[in-house]
Amino acid sequence: MKIAVTGKGGSGKTTTSAALARTLARRGLAVVALDCDTNPNLGISLGVGDQETERLLTLRERLDEGGVEHAPGWDELMERFGTDAPDGVRLGVITRIENPEPG
Amino acid sequence: MAFMGKGGSGKSTIAGTFARLLARRGEPVLALDSDPLPGLPYGLGVEVDDRPIPDDAVVEGPEGGPRWVLAPGIGPADVIERYAVECPDGVRYLQFGNTSGEIWAVQRAQFAWSETVHGLDRSTWSLVGDLPGGTRQAMFGWAKYADCALLVVEPTAKSLHTARRLLHLDRAEWGPTTIGVVANKVRDEADVVRIEDRLDRAVMVRVPWSSAVVEGDRHAGAPLDVDPDGSFVAEVDGLVDRLVPAYDRDVEVS
Ligand SMILES: Nc1ncnc2c1ncn2[C@@H]1O[C@H](COP(=O)(O)OP(=O)(O)OP(=O)(O)O)[C@@H](O)[C@H]1O
Numbered sequence: 366m367k368i369a370v371t372g373k374g375g376s377g378k379t380t381t382s383a384a385l386a387r388t389l390a391r392r393g394l395a396v397v398a399l400d401c402d403t404n405p406n407l408g409i410s411l412g413v414g415d416q417e418t419e420r421l422l423t424l425r426e427r428l429d430e431g432g433v434e435h436a437p438g439w440d441e442l443m444e445r446f447g448t449d450a451p452d453g454v455r456l457g458v459i460t461r462i463e464n465p466e467p468g
Numbered sequence: 469m470a471f472m473g474k475g476g477s478g479k480s481t482i483a484g485t486f487a488r489l490l491a492r493r494g495e496p497v498l499a500l501d502s503d504p505l506p507g508l509p510y511g512l513g514v515e516v517d518d519r520p521i522p523d524d525a526v527v528e529g530p531e532g533g534p535r536w537v538l539a540p541g542i543g544p545a546d547v548i549e550r551y552a553v554e555c556p557d558g559v560r561y562l563q564f565g566n567t568s569g570e571i572w573a574v575q576r577a578q579f580a581w582s583e584t585v586h587g588l589d590r591s592t593w594s595l596v597g598d599l600p601g602g603t604r605q606a607m608f609g610w611a612k613y614a615d616c617a618l619l620v621v622e623p624t625a626k627s628l629h630t631a632r633r634l635l636h637l638d639r640a641e642w643g644p645t646t647i648g649v650v651a652n653k654v655r656d657e658a659d660v661v662r663i664e665d666r667l668d669r670a671v672m673v674r675v676p677w678s679s680a681v682v683e684g685d686r687h688a689g690a691p692l693d694v695d696p697d698g699s700f701v702a703e704v705d706g707l708v709d710r711l712v713p714a715y716d717r718d719v720e721v722s
C-alpha cells in the first residue's frame with residue numbers, strides 16, 4: 366500500500382501523515398514515511414525531534430549541492446538518508462529539485 | 469514588503485489586511501501574489517481566483533534572454549493599469565496565475581509577472597507581496613523586490629523550524645535589508661517568549677489568535693470586512709504604523 370497526503374498549507378498534511386504512519390506501524394505493518402516537502406518537517410510530527418529533523422535536511426542539502434552522491438537504490442536510500450522514528454517507522458527525506466520554478 | 473513563512477501561518481490573511489490598511493493612509497499599493505495557489509484574495513476581500521497576465525500581453529523573449537517577455541509597447545505600468553484587479557480601499561492586485569491552466573500558459577504569465585514587478589517605478593508604488601508557504605520561492609529570489617521581508621510565524625515547532633531556515637536569507641546576497649518577525653496566532657506571553665527564544669530575535673508585532681478571523685474564513689470574509697475593530701486588524705495596523713515612517717524616510721528598522 367502506498368499513500369500520498371496532499372492539501373493546502375497548514376491544513377494538517379504533515380500531522381496526518383505522521384499519525385497515519387505510526388498507527389499503521391502499531392498494527393504491525395512495515396512502514397516507511399517519506400518527506401517530499403521542499404521544506405521537510407515530518408520528523409517533528411513523527412516525534413524524532415528538531416535536531417534529527419534538521420540533520421536529515423542538512424544531509425539532503427549536501428546532496429543537492431553535489432557534496433554527496435545520490436543513493437543508487439531504495440535500501441541504500443533509506444539507510445543513508447533515513448532515520449528511525451517511534452513505533453518502528455523508518456523516516457526518509459527525498460528530493461530532487463528538477464526545476465527551480467515557484468511553488 | 470514581502471510576507472513569507474510556513475504554509476498556513478497566516479501570510480495571506482495578514483498581507484491582505486496590511487495592503488488595505490497601508491492604502492488607507494494614501495499610499496498607492498500594489499498587492500503581489502506569487503503563490504500559484506493564491507490565497508491573497510481572501511485577505512484582501514476580493515473574489516478573484518485566477519487572473520494571470522493574459523497571453524496576448526506576452527511574447528517569446530530574444531535569443532539568450534528570458535524565455536517570455538512583455539509584448540512590445542506594453543510596459544510594467546501598462547500591465548498594472550490593464551490587468552491588476554481593483555480591490556477595496558484602492559489596492560490593486562496583481563496575480564501570478566494559478567496552476568489550473570496549461571503549464572506553458574502558466575509560465576508565460578509568471579515571466580511577465582516577474583518582469584512587471586521588477587521593472588515597476590518604485591517611487592510610485594508600495595509593494596506588498598505574498599509568497600507561497602515554505603522556503604523555496606524565498607530562497608530562489610522571488611521576492612527580490614522587497615527591502616523588508618516579514619516572516620510570519622506561529623508559536624509551533626514546525627512553523628519555527630521553517631522560520632529558522634528563512635532567517636538564513638539574512639546572508640543571501642540579494643536578500644532583503646531587514647527581516648521582521650511577525651508572531652501570529654499568539655495566545656499568551658509564553659507564545660511570544662517561545663518564538664523569541666527559538667529564533668533569537670525580537671518579535672516586531674504580536675498578532676493574537678482571533679476567533680473572529682477564523683469565523684470570517686468559514687465564509688471567505690476578510691478580517692477588515694468581518695471584524696474591522698477587532699484585535700487582529702488593530703495589530704496589523706500597528707505594524708503598518710511601525711513600517712511606514714521607516715520606509716518613507718528610508719531608515720533602518722530595528
Ligand atoms: N491571527 C489569527 N487567528 C486565527 N486564525 C488565523 C489568524 N491568522 C490567520 N488565521 C487562519 O489561518 C489559516 C491560514 O491563513 P492563511 O491562508 O493566511 O495562511 P498562509 O500562510 O497564507 O497559507 P499558505 O502557505 O497555504 O498560503 C486561515 O484559515 C486563516 O483564517
Ligand SMILES: [Mg+2]
Nearest residue numbers: 479480507508
Ligand atoms: Mg497564502
